[in-house]
Amino acid sequence: MAKTIAEINKKIKKGEAVVVTAEEIIDIVEEKGVKKASQEVDVVTTATFGPMCSSGAYFNIGHSKPRIKLEKVYLNEVPAYTGFAAVDILIGATSLPEDDPRNRVHPGDFAYGGGHLIEDLVAGKDIKLVATSYGTDCYPRKNLETWINIKDLNEAVLFNPRNAYQNYPVAVNLSDKVIYTYMGTLQPKLGNANYSSAGQLSPLFNDPYYKTIGIGTRIFLGGGIGYLVWQGTQHNPGVARTKGGIPRSSAGTIAVMGDLKKMSPEWLRGTSLRGYGASLTVGIGIPIPILNEETLQYTAVKDKEIYTQIVDYNKTYPEGGSESLGEVNYAQLKSGKITFQGKEVPTASLSSYAKARKIAAILKDWIKKGEFLLTEAVKLLPSADSGVTFKPLKERPIR
Amino acid sequence: MAKQRLVLTFPHKVVEEPITYHLIKDYDLVVNILRAKISPQEEGRLMIEIEGEKNALNKGIGYLKRLGVRTQPLAQDIRWLETRCTHCTLCVPLCPTGAILVDRDKMEVSFDKDKCIACGACIPVCPYKAIEILF
Numbered sequence: 208m209a210k211t212i213a214e215i216n217k218k219i220k221k222g223e224a225v226v227v228t229a230e231e232i233i234d235i236v237e238e239k240g241v242k243k244a245s246q247e248v249d250v251v252t253t254a255t256f257g258p259m260c261s262s263g264a265y266f267n268i269g270h271s272k273p274r275i276k277l278e279k280v281y282l283n284e285v286p287a288y289t290g291f292a293a294v295d296i297l298i299g300a301t302s303l304p305e306d307d308p309r310n311r312v313h314p315g316d317f318a319y320g321g322g323h324l325i326e327d328l329v330a331g332k333d334i335k336l337v338a339t340s341y342g343t344d345c346y347p348r349k350n351l352e353t354w355i356n357i358k359d360l361n362e363a364v365l366f367n368p369r370n371a372y373q374n375y376p377v378a379v380n381l382s383d384k385v386i387y388t389y390m391g392t393l394q395p396k397l398g399n400a401n402y403s404s405a406g407q408l409s410p411l412f413n414d415p416y417y418k419t420i421g422i423g424t425r426i427f428l429g430g431g432i433g434y435l436v437w438q439g440t441q442h443n444p445g446v447a448r449t450k451g452g453i454p455r456s457s458a459g460t461i462a463v464m465g466d467l468k469k470m471s472p473e474w475l476r477g478t479s480l481r482g483y484g485a486s487l488t489v490g491i492g493i494p495i496p497i498l499n500e501e502t503l504q505y506t507a508v509k510d511k512e513i514y515t516q517i518v519d520y521n522k523t524y525p526e527g528g529s530e531s532l533g534e535v536n537y538a539q540l541k542s543g544k545i546t547f548q549g550k551e552v553p554t555a556s557l558s559s560y561a562k563a564r565k566i567a568a569i570l571k572d573w574i575k576k577g578e579f580l581l582t583e584a585v586k587l588l589p590s591a592d593s594g595v596t597f598k599p600l601k602e603r604p605i606r
Numbered sequence: 607m608a609k610q611r612l613v614l615t616f617p618h619k620v621v622e623e624p625i626t627y628h629l630i631k632d633y634d635l636v637v638n639i640l641r642a643k644i645s646p647q648e649e650g651r652l653m654i655e656i657e658g659e660k661n662a663l664n665k666g667i668g669y670l671k672r673l674g675v676r677t678q679p680l681a682q683d684i685r686w687l688e689t690r691c692t693h694c695t696l697c698v699p700l701c702p703t704g705a706i707l708v709d710r711d712k713m714e715v716s717f718d719k720d721k722c723i724a725c726g727a728c729i730p731v732c733p734y735k736a737i738e739i740l741f
Contacts, residue, residue, distance in 0.1 A: 256692065258733065316730070391696050392731050399699045476692065478733040488692065488733070543698070543710060553699035557733075560713035561693035 209499045212583045215249045219577055224249040226574045228567040229408045229495075229506055236507040245503035250574055250581065253410040253506075254427070254492040254566035257403050257558025258478045260389065261369035261440060262487040263299040264325050264467050267361040268336070270294055271353075276346035280338045281305075282355075285324045289338075293346060297366075298324060300478075300487035310482060314387040320485020323477025325365075328357050329429070330472040363467040365429055365475070369439035371491050373411030373459035374515050377402045377535060377545075379552070382521040387482020391557060393520055400517065400545055400552045405563035406510040406537030410493035411459045413506045415452040416591060417444070419496055421584025426463060427492030427570045430474035432579070433465025435493075438588045443597035452591075453508060455534065456516050459588060463491065474566070490562065492570035496581050511538035517547065527599065609657040610667075611640070611680035611723075616650035620673050626654075633666035634658055640680075640723045653680060653724055683740045684724055686717035690736035697728035697737070 218224040225248050227235060232251050236244045276293040280286070284304035288297040302321035309315050328334055338351040357363050378390035378401045386393045391401045406412065414420050424435040439460025446458045474490030497503045516531035523530050532547075539545050540554050573579035589595040616623075621644065629635045635658035642652045656663060670677055693715045698706050705721035706728060708714070717737075728737050 257694075314730075318735075392700075394699075401696070476734060479735070480733055481730050486733075541710065541713065543708060555697070555699050556695045556713075559692040559694045561715075564713070 210249070210497065212496050212498070212581050215496050216580045218249055219574055219580055222575070222577050224574060226250045226252065226571045228564070228571055229253045229413050230564065230567070232503070232506050233407065233509055236503070241500050241504050241507070244507075245497055245500045248497050248503065251413060251495045251497060251503075251506040252492055252567045252570040252574070253408055253413045253495060254490070254563040254570065255371055255405040255409045255558060256474070256490045256562035256566060257405070257488060258389070258480065258486040259367060259370045259489045260301050260486045262325075262365070262367035262489055263297060263321065264328070264363065264365050265291075265295060265297040266363040266467070268294050268296065268355055269359070269361055271348060271351055273348045274346045275338065275340050275348035275351050276343060277338050277351075278340040280336065282334050282336055283319070283324050283327065284335075285319070285321055300325065301484050303485060314392075314482025316481060317479045317483070317485045320477070320479075322485050322487030323479075325467075325487055326472050326475055326477040328363070329467060329470050329475050331357060357468055360468075364464055365433065365467045365470060366464045367489065368462050369441055369460045370463055370489055371410050371439070371461050371493075372404070372457055373409070373415070374454050374457050374513070375403045376456065376516050376518040376529070377540065377554075378520040378524070379517055379532070379547075380521045381519045386521050388520045388524075389480050389483045389486070390520060391555065392481060397547065397550055397552050400540075400547070400554045401557060402515065402537075402540045402554060403557035404515070404537065405558055405560055406513055406541065407508055408560065408563045408567055410491065411461070412453060412508055412513055414495050414502070415448070415454065415505055415508075417459060417588035418505075419498065419502060419584065419587075420461070420493060421587035423582050423585040424493065425579070425582045426494075427490065427566055427573075428463055428465040428470065429467070429490055430471030431465055431469035433463050435461050435584075436464050437462040438595070441597045442589065442595055444589055444591045444593060445596055448591065449512065449514060451508065451512055452505065453513050455514050456529070456531070461588070490566050492566040494570060494574060494579070494581055509538070510541060511536050513537045607657060608660040608663045609655065610663065611653070611655045611720075612667075612677050613680050613683050614650075614652040614654065614670065615676040616652070617674050618649065620675060621650045623673060625670065625673065625675065628669065629656060629666050633662045633669065635662060635666050641725070680722070680724060681719040684719060684722050685738045685740075687736045687738065690734045691715060692734055692736075694733070696733065697731050700727045700731055702727065
């Protein structure tokens with residue numbers, strides 16, 4: 208018997224909803240079968256916690272007296288974007304102070320960037336704002352130097368254009384020198400293999416065709432409540448899939464936003480990737496309403512059924528390619544080593560499975576307590592048959 | 607047999623003293639140098655593992671103290687900041703002694719101070735600065 212989200216919400220309000228995590232559902236389905244489990248379970252919680260570079264925040268600092276139309280703004284030396292009206296500021300996770308040495312002495316440390324700034328802001332620390340402008344009749348001021356604090360901001364919103372990638376390649380290095388990538392430090396000659404996904408707990412693996420997830424879906428975001436607002440940039444649902452519908456390489460992505468003031472530095476962490484740059488590690492949890500046997504079947508996916516591609520980050524990736532050297536599943540990756548090209552290669556993850564598990568448990572708790580209701584998506588994400596693809600840049604040289 | 611991992615700090619006046627020679631010859635100790643440096647102020651730091659009969663080990667450490675060499679257990683100089691660690695596992699394959707362990711069921715990281723030789727391989731790869739070595 209099919210359920211509706213309204214019916215599930217009624218049960219949540221009464222404290223009667225059966226909520227389990229995407230890990231727990233695996234055993235339940237094995238024990239009871241899909242049909243019985245789909246009747247008993249109302250919600251499955253999924254989660255991920257990993258570096259997500261396409262993240263940022265915008266906020267409004269209020270007007271100074273006299274007024275200034277912010278033009279160049281630095282927050283703890285990190286440059287922010289001000290091309291919106293007078294005192295709205297946008298800061299991206301990968302933004303770097305102008306005097307950061309970058310990779311001038313390779314590999315750079317990238318100790319502080321936009322992601323760290325967002326963590327500090329959320330932690331309630333005072334942030335140093337230094338701004339200049341050109342002055343107008345209505346906004347005469349040309350300089351502003353002040354401490355700001357999140358509690359005084361008018362709106363502070365986390366806004367992430369691309370998060371929670373549905374699958375990601377495993378990065379290796381076939382060359383004979385160490386390389387420093389956003390997938391971590393890669394030792395020469397297949398010295399290690401780095402991956403980044405929560406696998407069976409990851410949101411979009413549990414609803415692979417986006418049958419419940421869409422615009423308006425309420426989620427756990429950075430320790431607070433957020434919403435899915437659009438498909439993420441580079442959303443690419445049409446890639447090859449397994450029989451069970453799981454994409455075999457990077458596919459769907461989501462754009463999310465939420466009230467930064469209600470979030471926590473535990474779930475938004477400034478991130479330094481040696482030789483690459485700064486980023487923000489974001490915690491996301493998405494509830495999947497169990498509407499029928501099909502939606503439940505998808506949530507029962509296991510690590511060993513989720514495959515991804517091994518890609519050489521020394522040559523293939525930098526040159527714009529994505530050719531696979533081979534395929535592995537997340538059960539193999541999580542074991543700590545894979546056997547590849549006749550060699551035992553140690554594996555490491557960028558995303559934290561332990562933290563993803565904790566987020567799935569927190570979200571489960573919120574729903575069980577009746578504090579978090581599910582939403583009906585206003586519009587589902589473009590799915591495998593939508594024709595939406597992620598195209599490379601077609602360069603047209605300017606002469 | 608007893609084993610200790612120590613960080614030795616040498617004042618300027620004993621920097622040129624051949625202490626490893628004396629520990630080996632006079633006290634019959636097995637000495638393994640893990641790391642050594644002399645700072646710009648010419649204060650020497652030596653990270654060593656010494657192994658031998660308990661009595662001999664104590665006498666050897668007594669000899670160091672008489673010379674004016676400060677000794678402290680290595681473990682005090684390494685800090686795993688558990689609240690900063692996200693348990694991502696990025697550092698794990700780089701640890702040469704298996705001091706960073708992963709519980710593969712929970713996918714949680716733990717740190718065994720006694721196995722750590724303070725090589726520092728984990729430090730630059732940690733995106734969250736969760737490990738500190740004061741040496």
